[in-house]
Amino acid sequence: MNVLIVGGVGGIGQALVSLFHDIGHNVFATYHHTPPPTSYGRWFQCDVTDEACIIELAKVLPKLDIVINCVGILHTDNATPEKTIQSLDVEFFTRNIETNTLPTLLLAKHLQAHLTSKHATYFVALSAKVGSIEDNQLGGWISYRASKAALNMSIKTIAIEWRAKLPRCCVIAFHPGTIDTPLSAPFQPRIPSHQLHQPEWLASKLHQLLNKLEHSDTGQLIDYNGTKLPW
Numbered sequence: 001m002n003v004l005i006v007g008g009v010g011g012i013g014q015a016l017v018s019l020f021h022d023i024g025h026n027v028f029a030t031y032h033h034t035p036p037p038t039s040y041g042r043w044f045q046c047d048v049t050d051e052a053c054i055i056e057l058a059k060v061l062p063k064l065d066i067v068i069n070c071v072g073i074l075h076t077d078n079a080t081p082e083k084t085i086q087s088l089d090v091e092f093f094t095r096n097i098e099t100n101t102l103p104t105l106l107l108a109k110h111l112q113a114h115l116t117s118k119h120a121t122y123f124v125a126l127s128a129k130v131g132s133i134e135d136n137q138l139g140g141w142i143s144y145r146a147s148k149a150a151l152n153m154s155i156k157t158i159a160i161e162w163r164a165k166l167p168r169c170c171v172i173a174f175h176p177g178t179i180d181t182p183l184s185a186p187f188q189p190r191i192p193s194h195q196l197h198q199p200e201w202l203a204s205k206l207h208q209l210l211n212k213l214e215h216s217d218t219g220q221l222i223d224y225n226g227t228k229l230p231w
């Protein structure tokens with residue numbers, strides 16, 4: 001199987017690259033600033049907010065069975081998620097949409113032709129339960145929440161279009177839970193230890209989920225236990 005991990009140097013991305021390599025799949029992966037730490041897999045440097053970069057990537061990739069987008073931001077060097085609407089910052093909001101929403105749309109646009117296998121294919125975007133409108137009881141984190149809600153809508157919309165065009169492709173938004181990576185690091189002191197999982201655990205959970213998914217599951221937000229979450 002040919003597997004593309006987008007954002008393969010991130011905490012979750014790296015664990016997925018290792019898992020798919022270890023079980024014998026052909027792994028293709030992208031990195032951004034940090035060079036890849038592994039000697040296996042075929043790596044491509046790509047800023048996935050840049051459409052030209054994704055067009056070049058699509059040209060060199062073979063047909064794919066699995067695409068998983070692991071790119072995302074929650075905080076930057078200069079900004080942390082907002083506690084109140086008064087701390088909304090235009091640049092940070094735009095950066096959230098650009099990094100957490102746009103790349104999945106660009107990947108779907110330019111990799112659609114790669115997902116036409118006669119067997120089942122999977123197009124997965126790492127999302128987050130905090131992007132669920134129905135689940136939002138706490139408020140706060142408005143840029144991240146809005147960008148993941150927009151990602152969820154993007155996934156649902158792509159899934160509807162591809163039901164006819166790519167009838168064997170399962171398109172899902174995936175909530176990983178809280179995983180021990182640089183993205184969650186500043187918030188980990190507030191997380192009970194039993195709720196904080198390692199990337200390798202999550203990679204195995206996502207792999208198990210892919211093995212169980214039916215095409216009828218397309219267009220859903222699904223968590224690491226395989227539970228469908230409300231949008």
Ligand SMILES: NC(=O)c1ccc[n+]([C@@H]2O[C@H](COP(=O)([O-])OP(=O)(O)OC[C@H]3O[C@@H](n4cnc5c(N)ncnc54)[C@H](OP(=O)(O)O)[C@@H]3O)[C@@H](O)[C@H]2O)c1
Nearest residue numbers: 010011012032033034047048071072126178179181183184
């Ligand atoms: N960790 C969690 O608890 C958690 C919870 C819920 C959802 N998620 C979601 O899971 C996904 C993966 O998160 P993670 O925890 O693995 O985060 P991470 O370790 O911080 O990795 C994120 C990756 O995104 C890459 N990236 C950022 N901007 C990019 C760009 N413009 N082009 C290409 N790559 C770019 C980063 O590369 P550079 O550093 O080189 O820019 C980094 O490798 C994210 O979508 C996140 O929202 C994570």
